[in-house]
Amino acid sequence: MAYRKIVHISDLHFSEKENEKSVLQKDKYVNDFIDSLKGIDSLDTLIISGDIVNKGGSQGAYRLVDSFLQKIRDELGIKNILCVPGNHDVNRNLLLGISGDETVDTERLWEQYDVKLKYYWEFDERNDFGSYQKSGLVSYKVLHNPNMVLLGIDSTDRIGTSDHCGFINIENLAQAFNDVLGEEGGNYKDYIKIAVLHHRPIIYESASQRVTENNGSDIGQYGTCDSENWEKTKKILLAYDVHYVLTGHVHGTQSGQIRSFDVPNDEINYSTVGSIGVDFSREIKERLVLSGDKELVDRFEELVCYESLNGNHNSYNIWTFYESGLVQEEQYKYIVDEGKRHWCRWKTKTFEDKENEHIDKEVFATGVQTASSIIEEVEDYEEKILTCIREHELFKTGHYHWKSTPRLSWIDTSYFFQHKEMMFTIARGINGIFEKEEALKNASGIIGLGIKGAILLSYVRFLFPNKKCSYLPENPKEYNDYEKALFEGSENINPVVMLTDVVHSGSVVKSVANMFYEKKKMYFKVIVVAIIDATPNGIIAKEKRKYEVDLFSLARLKVIDCHGGGENCDIYIKKLANVIEYKED
Amino acid sequence: MFEIINDDQKQIIISLHLEEIYTEMCLKTHLRDEARVFSKETLSKKCIDNIVQLTFEEKKYSDYECFIDFSHIKYIAPNSGDKLLEWIQNLPNASIIHGEECQLLKENKMCVAYKDGMHDYREMFNDYGKKYIAKNCCDPKGYETQIGICLGVYVDIKKIINDSIEMLRWCYIIAYDLDKYFLSVNEDKKNLFFCHTLNGAYIAGILSQLLGYDLVYVDHLGPYNKLNKVDFYKGKSRTEEFIVVADLVCLGNEFLRAKNIVEYLGGTVKGCVGIIQMNDSIPAFLSPDQVNVFALKYTPKSAREELGYSVRTDFCSAQCEHCKKGGTINNGIS
Known part of the structure; x- marks a missing residue:
């Protein structure tokens, strides 16, 4: 199947000033970025959605970007680069310089396209971005196999000496589309068409990925496009079959379709990529130093990680356009893990291109049996679980204590249990563990731990109709006489299989195992089957002469413990056990 | 698996739908995104193979009435209908309940109307x-x-x-x-x-x-x-x-x-x-x-x-x- 991969970056913010330098001006960062893209088949195109430099008046900064792009071309074999200007590319000094000129309408300085983006146009010319006009459609590229048209749109139309929200010159755009794409897009009828602009046209609601219309003021005056102007732009895009809009500007990554009461589905897939260039570490460090809190400065790396996960982050997207019409969007973030920074695939979305919807459905309908058996063989449960955690922001950070176990982060698994499709995935994974592990095949009984263990058990119980199954509260102190009696009639339950959601220190497993031992007074084996293994080294220590523990899980995750450490932690010292505080989004 | 035997009234009832659901729940294929097991309307081959193992050959059941409840079952898996019909016909005193919507029974003119004294699975439960x-x-x-x-x-x-x-x-x-x-x-x-x-x-x-x-x-x-x-x-x-x-x-x-x-x-x-x-x-x-x-x-x-x-x-x-x-x-x- 023929496909093309496109990397989308935005907000590079190159600068000649020492204290404003882009993180792209650091060799290690650039090398990490390039290394993460090396070896990807069919990656031949780069899209840059604006804010190339931090200040549009810096000609030298654009020269630095030239070198960066050359390195990309040389090392990755990128053949096509499409770029659009952003608000930071506007050269306000040059505009101020001509403001006294009698031939210039000072009220409409933003119309001086040649002047306000002078250094950008020079940069454009040097790099062959496929320039067309100086407002409306500023650049375009036609690609083949798969056939695509990339359309660079200027959203800085109303930005002059002062800032303005995104605005597009509709007249110029309509004319250019007609000239380039032909009447009703006839010149490139079956081509996938992608519009690229700097400003995000809409607001996204982070939790549900639902997106709503915006009048440009909700997230700051200049955060998005003028809504009236965008409505007109959208009509032009849809008239020419443009269903993808890629943007930047807000330094955070989000994507989705508009789904509101007024507009059930506006048929455009919006994708905003975070900044690749802003040095968030510097910003955070400056804030920490100003705060004067030495401990916070010491925990700088951790905080950068939290900050970048919760809000702004360095990121890029990779798009894959298949000839069949399938489209995949992969979001990558630069994260800190165990003190090391690296690029990590954060989220993947796959959908069908509208034009090919019917064809794909037919293909899937006839091939469903084969497809599902193939999926079963290669299903990556860890990837699915981690993607779900990332996508729904289930990894909470902050400071909380559960009993005396101090933690700075925890995984909110309740989402899994409250969404059937996720439970099905997990149940398939657990069934896979039972099928694969010999020790589990022979286990005669399964115990679900806690309310989550009970739900989990209900999903897998009938897959093992001959095994004894039950569930217990997580805390043996809560057992009533009837629950304690469960152990009495279970001479043959060895090994004991315990089903649970997350294992961290293993204290719950141990307390139930101890209760079991007190009743049976015999050495036995516990096999823990967990959705997530968050133990430091994948082991739960055995209890000499009582029991040993094996642990199987669908995914492994690192959970960070409290920096203060058990007895040194304020929350622990003040005996605030069970106080739960975590950072709200 | 789930037949109900009422010794007082000398009745046995089997819900084919429940048997089918159990068969389905034991298969990992039901763990798919759009699964809604209760809406199954087709009796699968695997389920029929299990059901026909039920024979009630013990002497004590010889004068029991046997009710086969077809509620929610509309279709039978291809090439399995004959096996099911043969099994029903071999059961002593067998009656069919709620068979009106089942294609196989209609084709074989075996739909038995619900009449006084017959209890469906829900009632006998x-x-x-x-x-x-x-x-x-x-x-x-x-x-x-x-x-x-x-x-x-x-x-x-x-x-x-x-x-x-x-x-x-x-x-x-x-x-x-x-x-x-x-x-x-x-x-x-x-x-x-x-x-x-x-x-x-x-x-x-x-x-x-x-x-x-x-x-x-x-x-x-x-x-x-x-x-x-x-x-x-x-x-x-x-x-x-x-x-x-x-x-x-x-x-x-x-x-x-x-x-x-x-x-x-x-x-x-x-x-x-x-x-x-x-x-x-x-x-x-x-x-x-x-x-x-x-x-x-x-x-x-x-x-x-x-x-x-x-x-x-x-x-x-x-x-x-x-x-x-x-x-x-x-x-x-x-």
């Missing part, structure tokens, strides 16, 4: 269920709850759960009635289950697979559930309509607490489902138009007489019927 509870789940030692209410008999629902695959039968009955209820009110939307106990969560998990509904849980009703409440509150589903899933409902206090939490967080409670309801009228906490589906329903009188079930507090008069009969419970309160 009432008798079976009550005997099962009385025999397996009742502890006459009684139980004192955390809020000071003393139960004359403790009904241990977990005995059903621990009894191999028995719980599927009880959950099937709930799903059967719930499906019937929503059909009667012409509603076809996906509901949400709300559970707050371990038993409720397990039952909700099975019902969720049978009916295709999502579930929302609160990890216990109590002062230390802030964590889950916060997540529940933040979830998109908080303004939805919920059906509370319980194990056993007597006075309805726990249901009311669950209802209060759901409503406080912006949701609406549509009703309650569960295994046993000890007071079939339930006017105190459910309005007549709300969902009120339980596998078994007792009247206070039948619960007292059949199970010895009573509820007493410190304020109970020594003149109450239970006390007059000399009833005591082991915690000293009588």
Whole structure:
């Protein structure tokens, strides 16, 4: 199947000033970025959605970007680069310089396209971005196999000496589309068409990925496009079959379709990529130093990680356009893990291109049996679980204590249990563990731990109709006489299989195992089957002469413990056990 | 697997739909995104292969009537119809119930009309269920709850759960009635289950697979559930309509607490489902138009007489019927 991969970056913010330098001006960062893209088949195109430099008046900064792009071309074999200007590319000094000129309408300085983006146009010319006009459609590229048209749109139309929200010159755009794409897009009828602009046209609601219309003021005056102007732009895009809009500007990554009461589905897939260039570490460090809190400065790396996960982050997207019409969007973030920074695939979305919807459905309908058996063989449960955690922001950070176990982060698994499709995935994974592990095949009984263990058990119980199954509260102190009696009639339950959601220190497993031992007074084996293994080294220590523990899980995750450490932690010292505080989004 | 044998009336009944659902639940293929196991209308080859193993050849069954309940079954797997028909014809005194919609029976002119004296699986379950509870789940030692209410008999629902695959039968009955209820009110939307106990969560998990509904849980009703409440509150589903899933409902206090939490967080409670309801009228906490589906329903009188079930507090008069009969419970309160 023929496909093309496109990397989308935005907000590079190159600068000649020492204290404003882009993180792209650091060799290690650039090398990490390039290394993460090396070896990807069919990656031949780069899209840059604006804010190339931090200040549009810096000609030298654009020269630095030239070198960066050359390195990309040389090392990755990128053949096509499409770029659009952003608000930071506007050269306000040059505009101020001509403001006294009698031939210039000072009220409409933003119309001086040649002047306000002078250094950008020079940069454009040097790099062959496929320039067309100086407002409306500023650049375009036609690609083949798969056939695509990339359309660079200027959203800085109303930005002059002062800032303005995104605005597009509709007249110029309509004319250019007609000239380039032909009447009703006839010149490139079956081509996938992608519009690229700097400003995000809409607001996204982070939790549900639902997106709503915006009048440009909700997230700051200049955060998005003028809504009236965008409505007109959208009509032009849809008239020419443009269903993808890629943007930047807000330094955070989000994507989705508009789904509101007024507009059930506006048929455009919006994708905003975070900044690749802003040095968030510097910003955070400056804030920490100003705060004067030495401990916070010491925990700088951790905080950068939290900050970048919760809000702004360095990121890029990779798009894959298949000839069949399938489209995949992969979001990558630069994260800190165990003190090391690296690029990590954060989220993947796959959908069908509208034009090919019917064809794909037919293909899937006839091939469903084969497809599902193939999926079963290669299903990556860890990837699915981690993607779900990332996508729904289930990894909470902050400071909380559960009993005396101090933690700075925890995984909110309740989402899994409250969404059937996720439970099905997990149940398939657990069934896979039972099928694969010999020790589990022979286990005669399964115990679900806690309310989550009970739900989990209900999903897998009938897959093992001959095994004894039950569930217990997580805390043996809560057992009533009837629950304690469960152990009495279970001479043959060895090994004991315990089903649970997350294992961290293993204290719950141990307390139930101890209760079991007190009743049976015999050495036995516990096999823990967990959705997530968050133990430091994948082991739960055995209890000499009582029991040993094996642990199987669908995914492994690192959970960070409290920096203060058990007895040194304020929350622990003040005996605030069970106080739960975590950072709200 | 799930046939009901009533020795008093000398009747055996088999629900083909329940057998099919069990077959499906034992296969990992049901763990797929759009699965709604209860809506299965086709009897699979694998299920028929299992059913025909049931022969009732023992002498004691020779004069039993055998009812084959075809409710919800419209189609038979290709090339398996003859096998099923042959098996039915070989059963002694076999009758077919609810076969009107089954293509195979229509083609073979075997649809037997429902007539007096015939009981379908749901009806025969009432008798079976009550005997099962009385025999397996009742502890006459009684139980004192955390809020000071003393139960004359403790009904241990977990005995059903621990009894191999028995719980599927009880959950099937709930799903059967719930499906019937929503059909009667012409509603076809996906509901949400709300559970707050371990038993409720397990039952909700099975019902969720049978009916295709999502579930929302609160990890216990109590002062230390802030964590889950916060997540529940933040979830998109908080303004939805919920059906509370319980194990056993007597006075309805726990249901009311669950209802209060759901409503406080912006949701609406549509009703309650569960295994046993000890007071079939339930006017105190459910309005007549709300969902009120339980596998078994007792009247206070039948619960007292059949199970010895009573509820007493410190304020109970020594003149109450239970006390007059000399009833005591082991915690000293009588």
